[in-house]
Amino acid sequence: MPITDPRLEQTDKSFWHGFTEFYDTHLPLKIEGKILEFGVFKGNSIRWLLAKFPEAMIHGADILPIQSEWPIDARVTYHMVDQDDETQVKSLLEHVGRGLQLVIEDGSHFPRHQSRCLRLGLDALEPGGTYVLEDIQTSHPAHSQYADEFGTALGQTSLSVLLAFEHLKRRGEALSQSTLATLGGGTHFTDVDIAKLFAQIASIDVYKRATLPSKCWKCGSSDYDYHSYRCGCGVDLIDEADSMSVVIRKA
Template structure:
């Protein structure tokens, strides 16, 4: 039976309770990258009824997306840094809450994070959803490595050694927790095999105040593929074949600037 809640943030990833503990009580400007069916825009509208809500997606605005005088949509490709800059500039105000839930391509995650920095308000919250796609066991990670081979990115080592958003943010959290600085580990990372330059790591280290990581450690309520809870509890799969408990799944990080 199809009884799944509206958003996979709730029934699959179970992000929402984690977010609620960290989100500000009020926000004037909220931007979500990745609109999809519009469910998250509805959530942010309910969460912040007087805020300006901005949605950015690679597809044109869809009639079924929620609309009112305080919701505005932009069409853009996450890989286009200049276009993204232009959109953020056109908003005209700094962002209080930014949710990156777009293509989930590790390179796009990196571009959005770095390019958003000038437009984030003091104490802004930046949520990078589905960070697990930068895990070495995830297909997106492996695909990105293959796509970069033979380009200006010199991925000369095996995929496990490539430095992507998950690795970068875990490193920054580790350094801050242990009172260390990026310069202490600079020579341990091959930045020729990295989506980030050393200067970008330093920039993030200096800008980010706190990092809170989330990883789902229980089964989802419903399957996102078939929207049922007909689960095989022995093999941790849905009866439709979808894996329910993979290592690289349902990871998110909340950054405070």
């Protein structure tokens, strides 16, 4: 469903990343169960979900308490959760309970948090459900949040693991012991985690924006210097590690 409410255009899923058109193709057309989104921010993505899935019950999780700008609706429940605390993430998923058909991870963007929510969230997702890991570019070695966690070393992240899975599945290959040894044994996933994730995933679709955003996330303008790929306010418009999302279908 295309965005028709001007308020929904305020979500960076649309104006900066360009995720929403990708999601129109890859997300379920209808959800009658539950949706969980990590990261509420200003609430615009909750508004987008309310419009896109009018029969779903939506859970928004954030490290902040409920903010005045967040939408209030009978179909929305908010939860205060720290993604750095595994117990809190587990408790949230247990509280949401059965019927979870869509998880969108758009929270802190810290690589370790992305991996934790993937590992726990995919377990909680119903068979055939959809898991979306947004802004996964922060798990790319060129991104500052990757450097904050790993420094100059190469580390195991959701991005490296999921790209490997997509490569294997596209080629019709199983997860061999040698590949398992290469992917496993890191700080985010054990060998057991890797094998379980691979078995749980039916398909992976990857998006990376290759065009200029509609407007700047920082200043809100489209006053661009097209030759330098920068906004007039100085923000880079196309980075090596920018605007990536992964849509996973659970087996």
